[in-house]
Amino acid sequence: MLDANNSSIGRFDKSFLVHMIKDFFLVLLAVSILEFALKAAAVYYNYSVNGASEAQVVAEDLAENVRSIMRNEGGPVAARTIYPILERNWTDLGYAVAIVPSDVTIRSIENAFDFVPAGIPEAWPPGDFKEASVQITAEAFCLQCHTEAKVGDVLGTVTVHNYLQRDFAIWFNEVRLAAGLAVGKIVLHSVLLFLILRARMEPLLRLRAVVSSLSKAYGALDQRAEIRTEDEFGVLARDLNIFLDRINRLISEYPS
Structure with a gap:
């Protein structure tokens, strides 16, 4: 119980109205922070459950791109131009990719085209990731360039790393936009509450x-x-x- 002579009694900053607005503001702020935290937890859960399958989808898609290049008669030469584009595209989407040619591919391309195929070298950034790999096997149309291979031989391996930081980067961009809108809504709602309480x-x-x-x-x-x-x-x-x-x-x- 307060002393009747307490000098703080009746001060504006001790007003019920001020306390209501402050509490309302803090509650809305806490709810917004909790919402962002729950979204972060959902991002981590989705990565834990679906991260490997997402990497597998990308690896299969990239492997199909490689097969499409090989169907082109200028396949090995065209690959030297197209591989950097593929790498850049997937990097922009947050994935790290590598295409490692097998020994039979290296020997075949070196003998037929007089250069050593590099594919997309492995250059993995640090961080938590899920990995998926797809082996590219020789088909009949591949033997025109891969002269030392037989149908069914492994011509190379596509490897994809799906990084957790990619998902959190997307989450952070969403939070940065949503946070500005949330602060605006909180301020607006606080002003409206002040006007309503003032009238009531x-x-x-x-x-x-x-x-x-x-x-x-x-x-x-x-x-x-x-x-x-x-x-x-x-x-x-x-x-x-x-x-x-x-x-x-x-x-x-x-x-x-």
Whole structure:
């Protein structure tokens, strides 16, 4: 219980209205932070459950791209131009990829085209990742360039790393946009709440003014609070008026 002489009583920063706005603001802020945290947990859960399958889909897609290049009669030469493009495209999507030619491919291309095929060298950045690999096997149309291979031989391996930081980078970009909108909504809602509370608490403020006047020396006991609403504030104003009527009646009955 506070001391009646406490100097902080009645200060604006101790107002019920200010406390309500502050609490409302903090609650909305906490809800927004919790929402972002839950989304982060969902991102991690999705990565844990689906990360490997997503990497597998990318590896199979990239392997099919390689087969399409090999179907072109200028396959090995075209690959030297197209592989860097494929690597850049998948890197932009957050995946790290590698295409490692097998020994039979290296020998075949070196003999037929006079250069050593490099594919896409393995250059794995650090971080938590899920890996998927697909082997590319020789088909009949491959033997035109891969002269030392037989149908079914492994011509190379496509490897894909799906990194957790990729998913969190996407999450962070979404959070950065959503956070700005959330702060704007919180401020707007706080202002609207202030205006609503100000209007709804006007009877209470009037009641407080009456009580404050009565508490002062020589305050007139014949003043009454206006009953403006039918809610608890109206009931409080009515009970205060009844109390003042009783006091006035007692004073009038008291012998001079």
